[in-house]
Amino acid sequence: MELLHNFALGLSVALTPMNLLFCFIGALVGTLVGVLPGLGPVGAVAFLLSITFKMEPASAIIMLAGIYYGAMYGGSTTSILVNIPGETASVVTCLDGYKMARQGRAGAALGISAFGSFIAGTVGVIGLMFLAPLLGRAALSFGPAEYFALTLTGLTLVAYLSQGSMIKALIMAVLGLLAGTVGMDPISGEERFTYGTLTLRDGFGLVPVAMGLFGIAEVLENLIVLGTQSVYETKIQGLLPNRQDWRDSAAPIARGSVLGFFLGILPGPGPVIASFVSYAMEKRLSRYPEKFGTGVIEGVAGPEAANNAATAGSFIPLLSLGIPTSAIMALFMGALMIHGIQPGPLFIAKYPELFWGFIASMYVGNAMLLVLNLPLIGIWVKLLKTPYAILFPLILLFCLIGVYSLNANVAEIVIMLAFGVIGFGLRRVGFEGAPFILAMVLGPIMETSLRQSLLISRGSFMIFLNRPICAVLIGLTVLFLLWPMVRRRKPQVT
Amino acid sequence: MKRFEVTAAALLAGLAGYVLFEANKLRIGNFRVPQTGFFPRVLGLLLVLLTVVELVRALRQTATTRGPGKIDGEGWFRIGATLAIMLGFALVLEWLGFLLATFALMVLLLRAIEAPRWPKVLVVALVTSVLSYGLFAWLLGVPLPAGILGI
DSSP states (O other), X not given: OHHHHHHHHHHHHHTSHHXXXXXXXXXXXXXXXXXXXXXXXXXXXXXXXXXXXXXXXXXXXXXXXXXXXXXXXXXXXXHHHHSXXXXXXXXXXXXXXXXXXXXXXXXXXXXXXXXXXXXXXXXXXXXXXXXXXXXXXXXXXOOHXXXXXXXXXXXXXXXXXXXXXXXXXXXXXXXXHHHHHSEEOTTTOOEESXXXXXXGGGOSOHHHHHXXXXXXXXXXHHHHSOOOOOOOOOOOOOOSOOHHHHHHHHHHHHHHHHHHHHHHHSSXXXXXXXXXXXXXXXXXXXXXXXXXXXXXXXXXXXXXXXXHHHHHHTHHIIIIISOOOSHHHHHHHHHHHHTTOOOSXXXXXXXXXXXXXXXXXXXXXXXXXXXXXXXXXXXXXXXXXXXXXXXXXXXXXXXXXXXXXXXXXXXXXXXXHHHHHHHHHHHHTTOOSHHHHHHHHHHHHHHHHHHHHHHHHXXXXXXXXXXXXXXXXXXXXXXXXXXXXXXXXXXXXX | OHHHHHHHHHHHHHHHHHHHHHHTTSXXXXXXXXXXXXXXXXXXXXXXXXXXXXXXXXXXXXXTSOOOOOOOHHHHHHHHHHXXXXXXXXXXXXXXXXXXXXXXXXXXXXXXXXXXXXXHHHHHHHHHHHHHHIIIIIISOOOOOOGGGTO
16 A cells, blocks of 8 residues: 555656656657667766756656666667667677568567567566665665675676676776775865866766766777668568567566566676576577577567566665666766765655656656657667768767766866777777776775774674675675686586 | 787786875775775775786787777777867867857868768758757756857
8 A cells, every 4th residue: 555655656756747758858868879879878878967967856867767778678679670789788689680670570579679678667667666665674774894795796796797807897897996086085085096186076077987988988989990870671560569479479578577677686787688698598498499590589579578677677776775786877876966865775765756756757658668669660760870970970079068068177078088098998908898887986885884894893804794694795795706717617627 | 819908908007006006105094994095005906916817817818819800090090080179179168169169079070080071061060069059058058168259
């Protein structure tokens, strides 16, 4: 009953004309970002973060969330029609989605992808509605030692799950933590690594760094080989999947929704991992695994459902523990903190309108996306034909204005460009940007909780082993660090 | 790839050394009362350790491992020109003002990236600068530099 009451409160927030408009803008921009290459959801959220200053906190978070789950919907369109994923979580959709398009079944693939995303998105939001308050209540008993252990485990898991080398991901995480120490010491207020610069006094801004690492670096990478996108010319018809399509897709969508939601909660690129795991699971469970990769609808339905459910799941650690688990969640944390709101165990109790309004807006946003994606597919396809020569200057312009509009400070543009060059260079040798940005945001939380824990324990590190939650988390951290070595040694033993 | 990876690891190891050097200038404190430099020093040590492991790994890997795709002269030109134009935009933005600086930025970027025909370049640059001004200054109320035009 209390849940219904809370949800009604949320609807009263989400359905105000202004919030509906921002939800629509978020969903639209997100779909655009998902469809067009060159700026992923992280870059887009970083860019729009700068214009949320003057908005109500609820409107800001509703719009930014719309971009995130909108990008998941939009990303599948390019995977299916062009064989180029608009963002990483849609990579796996290329395998069967594009093949379906080549067989003249683009409509069914796009349709099941949109419906599957809608169903999974709704399941994810329901899960978020139930689980976030529960976890929030449990986290009330957390002290600095638990927070330190939690951030440490989160960062290690992100490195463990990274697509490339774990050592490289750990190096990026440490560099991100170091970037987080620039500016005033969170405890004593002393300046560190500022070299007398006023701009660095408050540390590196999250927006210039994220835009540099994800926006500028991505465009620079695309500038190496500038070509034109060839959209597979096919008449898209019959967007409503037929009865057989539904029969084949129902179970993959259901499994993808549950799996995606829980994988989304874990630190790391939840939607990406969820889509790959779902694909592997569907292939294993299928009666005809050999047909996967040739255009089977289950290969589209499962992963698309999983990546959308994961977006809802990934909000849980941020909203209930105050710990972001991915680069994009770090930006959401920044968006809340701009308005003086600290996400964490007290968030739901202190800001019920904001939390429940956000939840309700996700239902509304998912319905909007269904309406946006299916009838407007023709427009998205036309947009895909935008020449890169025009698209990239536009993205760069928006990055420049976005960063400048934060504090009217030209130095922040220079910081963004510097991180763009660094991100581009590191990306070429296999260093990812996500652990860096996540660590940069987690850095101050981690440092404060470590120093407070040591003060409490009078310098004894046993504080991290004496407390059960801490001990489990530290144990997991050690496991994640050692597992790659054990795995590498295994073939030699056998 | 090996050459790239070794260079990257060596550069990062150098950075780690620099971080340690700078962190040592701060008050470290002790385990009982950790001070300002405590966390950066721990991170510096960790970075030294990780970069050494990465350097050893990079040196031991076989030279045949595939590296990043080669960037041709045209690619380097596009990247260099794009960065230089954006840096130039940052330097002249407050003096020229938003409208003029954005127009110039768009003209130069469009020409540097693919060089479409001049009429197209001018139309796209003009429309973009006016629309972005409208969006940011009027709709979103972002204060933008007026510059020499005074608007």
